[in-house]
Amino acid sequence: MYNIILANSALELIPKEIKNKIKPSKVYKYDILDANYHYKAMKFLKDRERRGRPDIVHVSLLTILDSPLNHERMLNTYVHTYDNKVLYIDPKTRLPRNYFRFLGVMEKVLKGYKNPLIKLEKKTLEELLFDINAKNIALLTKKGKVININDMKRYDTFLIGGFPYGEIRINEEGLNIDKISLYNKGLMAWTVCGIVCYSLYFK
């Protein structure tokens, strides 16, 4: 059994401090921060380059959940968000393919409405790793050591940044973390998710 964690993911409700800067829109009706629609309002938001990209979580989850590794029930999938919420995504989840429908589902979950397949808890990345008893953790980053794809199986837990730029923020104390890279250039989160899932399944 493997764990895959989208870490520090750019998925959150619209923060209170910019709510009054966002005009109501007929196209975008969701209480979820999206840089594509809230670009101006985000201008003075802290860490704005790491936030407001729920599309990254959407495509990454579409990739993970349809992978043979997940179909074989060999994978636990977690989304850890910028504001320290953790979503556990049941492997049977059939995520909406349409982006706006996805946002509709996520808005409800983030607001605390019960969903039979997606469970929400308030916790940090470090707490999550402790709770799932992660032993050998691979943190995927372009600054990591490039490893052979066949060596992925030595890890039980994979941390992949669910945001567009920068590094995963984590206190490594007491954790057994290897920083690894799949390629000599940066890759999108969904690409890394795909390569991890496929390389663990196919020999």
Next chain:
Amino acid sequence: MYNIILANSALELIPKEIKNKIKPSKVYKYDILDANYHYKAMKFLKDRERRGRPDIVHVSLLTILDSPLNHERMLNTYVHTYDNKVLYIDPKTRLPRNYFRFLGVMEKVLKGYKNPLIKLEKKTLEELLFDINAKNIALLTKKGKVININDMKRYDTFLIGGFPYGEIRINEEGLNIDKISLYNKGLMAWTVCGIVCYSLYFK
């Protein structure tokens, strides 16, 4: 150099015969058929279960274009559509991540506006295979023979259905096509694209 072709893809302008059945919408402003928004109007459309899923093309192209195989310029990417148009997608293309922006780009291309990175031609799947001089063609289908991932390299051209259900429609006469499968269950087009691209690049 490899070729990847999304075949019979569910990406097309709204067909004339149902145009009068679609009411103007404030959310969806595109002249592209999308079953999520045109479900009712598509009720009597021929082959409706194979049409109106541009989201499949979007996620598949996001997967293909960010793959290391494409970054290394070892891949030609084509989208062949239900109505026999072929889009050649330059490997340098930075596709919009936002679904609606993607539709905006595609609408223009399908209407014949010039795009420096996406070239449109009217042609059938068979004509495309002839034009690119495809020699050893793999057609990915769950009904195919399950092959070892390491044997993918014997093919130069990969046909993956860019639609939700059913089989690729092709006249195999004079073509050297193997029907192959990666897994014993059906997979989404983007998953197949990912596995093909990653297995050709990583040894």
